[in-house]
Amino acid sequence: VSVNVFLNDNPAMTSPAAATICGGSAPSSALTFTASLGGGPPVNGVTFNWEVISVSPNITGIVAGQTGAGNLGMILDNISGVDGIVNLEVTPVENDLPIPPSCEGATQTVFITVTPEPVITAAQAKTICSGDNVNYSILLTPANLPATTQFSWAMPTMSAGPAQGR
Secondary structure, rough: OOOOOOOOOOHHHHHHOEEEEEEOOOOOOOOOOOEOOOEOOOOOOEEEEEEEEOOOOEOOOOOOOOOOEOOOOOOOEEOOOOEEEEEEEEEEEEEEOOOOOOOOOOOEEEEEEEEEEOOOOOOOOOOOOOOOOOOOOEEOOOOOOOOOOOOOOOOOOOOEEEEEEE
């Protein structure tokens, strides 16, 4: 009597354990889960099962206890003015042929830092006379954070054309 025994390697995570994204974007913009089988690339792929362990209270778009598979395509928002962190556990599962035995690799803890989106305080205005410097500070909410925000804008187009000055 002969018996065929198929030996499948457990997948090993090769993707980074941390990534930073801007609020309003998806984690998959900075982090793609990858794994290897037996030291080489997987033949027919690996599935990545994940579970959210914790979420900073200033992050929306994901909740603790949420589970899924694959890369993280949901949009995460942060309008608090300070960085927030999402902590996940990701488990690679091999899907190699001939028959997927669904061998699991070691779980990897992954941290995603979500930097805040600047939110301009509403209803800001300043009236000046012709020739005066604007001398105006743009305010952010909450508490004028994030402090490192830089502003830029295009020069306005005025009806006087060449006489508009700079």
